Amino acid sequence: MPISHDDPSHASGVTLKRLPLRKAAVLFIVVVCLCLCGLLYLQLEQSRRHDLAVAEAASSNLTRAMAQQAEDTFMKADLVLTSLADWIQVDGFAPAQVPRLQKTFARRVQTLSQLHGIFLFDQKGQWVVTSFEDLPRGPGVADRDYFLFHQQNVSSLAHIGPAIRSRVNGEWIIPVSKRVNDKDGHFQGVLLAGIKMSYFDQFFKSFSIDDDGSIFLALTDGTLLARRPFVESQIGQSLANGEIFSKYLAGSMSGNAMIGSVLDGTVRLHGYRQLDAYPLVVSAASSRDSILKGWYDTAFKSSVIVALVVLGVGLFGWVFVRQVRLGERVEKDLRKAKEALKLIATHDSLTGLANRRLFEQALDLEFGRGIRQSSSLSLIMLDIDYFKRYNDAYGHVAGDHCLAEVARVVKSCCHRTTDLAVRYGGEEFAVLLPNTDIHGAMVIAEQIRRSVMNCNINHSGAPSGYVTVSLGCYAFVPTRLDSTEVFIERADAALYQAKHSGRNRSAVLSMDGSVGELMRSDR
Incomplete structure (x- = not known):
């Protein structure tokens, strides 16, 4: 078939290209929808980061206050034990001294509301004197961890041990103890101050956290001493495998981290801090869901609005593209008709040759x-x-x-x-x-x-x-x-x-x- 000799595009050597309107319309609609979704994502991401930053600041302030309170609590008990240990080391704890020591112990306990009691044990772990009027009867405390620690270590520093039940009345206490020596430095016994677990429970309740939040006090080896909410079975459990102890404390003594709890699996934003004076770690945590509750509501509402807008744009685009497609189809039919008319006008119908x-x-x-x-x-x-x-x-x-x-x-x-x-x-x-x-x-x-x-x-x-x-x-x-x-x-x-x-x-x-x-x- 010879080329058409009257085609102006061939005569001029220029091939005219039609703008693909339908593709351009689809691309424009897709870009608009993507831009709307992108703007929504950026706005929500910025809002989420802001809410987390506010929560991190609040968590840091809370742990700082907790650390200061905990340090003051244990320092007061430490000072009481230090003064009593110095006195006992000089005057001893002969039977003649016991009434005087008992009254002194009782006054110290009355002065410090966090104290459950003060106890003195001899070198065999037997009861010598307590802040209570009646001396407990029983096998003594030779099997307690704190007693074994002082028996084997000559350090005069205060020792904080895992939480225990008092053998006086069964109350949960955190033992703070010191080694008692004679004038020659030989082991003579252990002086113990028991800090009430209920004291920390009341202290923790003074802070406002959500229902899924948590506060805890633990030793630096991960042993849990006190926690809110209080679950008795969790006291004494090890948190050493948790990320705070295994990962974050190794790099910094304080900070924030979004992690899952090893105790209940809830994901929380933890603020943590290790005390300077004592081997203790405090942490306050708010659940991620509680922190982002308002953000979730905003995200849902914003997403619904953007979804409706995208749906509207999509419907409009669908109608527009259908109209464009219909127009293209009509134009294609007209072009075919034009070509057919042109063929009829320039070619012989019987032979198909040019006329x-x-x-x-x-x-x-x-x-x-x-x-x-x-x-x-x-x-x-x-x-x-x-x-x-x-x-x-x-x-x-x-x-x-x-x-x-x-x-x-x-x-x-x-x-x-x-x-x-x-x-x-x-x-x-x-x-x-x-x-x-x-x-x-x-x-x-x-x-x-x-x-x-x-x-x-x-x-x-x-x-x-x-x-x-x-x-x-x-x-x-x-x-x-x-x-x-x-x-x-x-x-x-x-x-x-x-x-x-x-x-x-x-x-x-x-x-x-x-x-x-x-x-x-x-x-």
Whole structure:
């Protein structure tokens, strides 16, 4: 099929591209929705970080206050034990001193509300004197950890041990103890101050935390001393495997961390601090869900609003894209209809070859190109021999089939896209060959003639018994003094000469207008 010679895009060498409106609309809608979601994410993330930062600041302040209170509590008990230990080391604890010591112990306990009691044990762990009026009966405390510690260590510093139940009344206490030596520095016993577990429980309750929050006091080895909420079975458990002790305290004595509890699995924001004066760690934690409760509400409402907006944009975009698609479909149908009308206007409906209108347009175009480029232009005119006899013998329907078959042969011999096969009128055809001299035109003409003969279309009215064609060829290099009409007339003159010389042959018209060599190949 030759290219369309009247396509303005080909004439100008510019290919016009249509803006893909539907794709652009879809992309725009997607970008808008992504931007809305992105802005929502940034706003919510900023709000979440702000809420966590406020919670971290509150947690740090709370742990600082707890650490100071805990340090003061244990320091007061430590000072009491230190003064009593110095006195006992000088005066001893002979039976004559016991009443005096008991009264002194009782006064100290009355002075400090956090104290459960003060106790003195001899080097065998037996009760010597207590802040209580009645001396307890029992096996003593030789099996207690704090007693064994002082028995084996000469340090005079206060020792804080794991929480225990008092053997006096069964109350939970945190033991603070000191080693008692004689004048020569030999082990003589242990002086113990028991701090009430209930004191820390009341202290912890003075701080406002959520229902899932927690506060605890522990030794630096992770042993839990006191906790809110109080769960008796958890007292004495080890928190050493928790991240605060295994990870964070190793890098800093204080800080904040969002971690899951090893006791109940709840994720909390922990503020932690290790005391400077004693081997203790305090921590206050608020549950992550409680910290972010307001944020969750805001996030839900904002997400619903943005989702509705995105849905609205999506619905609008869907309607818009449907309208665009419908418009494109209508435009495509119109384009197809235009192309069909153009094909009808420029091509013969029976043979599918170009008609005279397209031939004239192409001839003008190639004529001008030949003038500009000084290139040769050839034209072959051909006619079916004795076609009227064919119609009379076989009918017009068969004649139409014959025309279509000859047109197919002519078209098949046009090998280049610039070659144009034309139904010139009736049983007459033309082949326009740009940039082709007379020798090339004769080669194509003979190829057409032989191909028609090889179709073996029966024709009782022809001398050969088969359908044949006669062809006339003309070629020249056009100038501005030449005309297309003369060009066609000379090719037509060559055709007339071929028919006049016996048909089924090709004739050439020389450039001076005289008929040249006739060519024929009989079967």
